[in-house]
Amino acid sequence: MALPDYAEFCRRADAARARIAAACTRVGRDPAGVELLAVTKTHPAAAAEYAARHGLRAVGENRVQEAATKRAACPVVIAWELIGHLQSNKARLAAETFDRVQSVDSVKLLRHLDRAAADLGKILPVLLQINAGRDPAKFGAEPADAAALLETALGLPSLRVDGLMTIAPLSDDPDTARRTFENLRAIRDDLAARFGAPLRELSMGMSGDMDAAIAAGSTMVRVGTALFGARSA
Numbered sequence: 001m002a003l004p005d006y007a008e009f010c011r012r013a014d015a016a017r018a019r020i021a022a023a024c025t026r027v028g029r030d031p032a033g034v035e036l037l038a039v040t041k042t043h044p045a046a047a048a049e050y051a052a053r054h055g056l057r058a059v060g061e062n063r064v065q066e067a068a069t070k071r072a073a074c075p076v077v078i079a080w081e082l083i084g085h086l087q088s089n090k091a092r093l094a095a096e097t098f099d100r101v102q103s104v105d106s107v108k109l110l111r112h113l114d115r116a117a118a119d120l121g122k123i124l125p126v127l128l129q130i131n132a133g134r135d136p137a138k139f140g141a142e143p144a145d146a147a148a149l150l151e152t153a154l155g156l157p158s159l160r161v162d163g164l165m166t167i168a169p170l171s172d173d174p175d176t177a178r179r180t181f182e183n184l185r186a187i188r189d190d191l192a193a194r195f196g197a198p199l200r201e202l203s204m205g206m207s208g209d210m211d212a213a214i215a216a217g218s219t220m221v222r223v224g225t226a227l228f229g230a231r232s233a
């Protein structure tokens with residue numbers, strides 16, 4: 001699918017921000033506490049240029065190689081975040097390509113990313129992806145393994161843990177998403193208290209379920225289709 005023109009993108013981004021603001025108002029939150037992450041996967045590098053021109057901080061991509069190619073072709077400064085599943089054998093390219101990896105779900109992957117970041121002489125920010133909706137079709141660490149994952153992560157010198165990420169199961173029941181997000185929030189509050197780590201970031205909510213995510217404390221909603229249109233791949 002072709003990208004919309006820049007003016008149309010701006011209208012859509014403004015509409016998304018208005019929706020975030022309305023969801024915040026309903027629950028007494030400050031809209032400044034919820035970031036709009038523009039998901040540019042499958043779209044050309046121009047999508048990231050739009051996001052930067054509009055003043056967004058970051059874009060989200062779900063494939064390492066695709067993002068590496070796109071970032072190399074993208075002349076603007078914007079942060080790149082990995083939101084898709086990452087295999088350990090791609091940890092090095094991921095550490096090179098991304099400013100933050102949101103999809104860290106195993107001790108093995110943590111160790112690979114830490115080593116890669118150390119070799120690059122950088123501190124790599126990460127989020128731990130938790131399967132808070134217990135969806136058999138989704139990646140993410142099981143909630144019961146979250147504490148062990150965080151303990152390992154906090155001991156790795158070249159990683160910085162900013163918070164948690166989840167994807168709600170696909171469901172016709174809106175309560176499923178709400179429960180998933182409330183569960184992630186509860187896991188975060190528990191881990192933050194036990195480990196004395198702020199874990200400020202809660203990346204949860206997409207186009208279809210952002211209102212429930214914001215009510216549960218989301219600090220970042222990940223939106224692709226509503227900004228750039230349908231994906232062909």
Ligand SMILES: *Cc1c(COP(=O)(O)O)cnc(C)c1O
Nearest residue numbers: 039062083206207222223224225
């Ligand atoms: C693709 C994707 C999104 C954005 O989905 P849309 O339906 O296009 O808004 C959000 N989060 C993750 C993890 C994704 O892979």
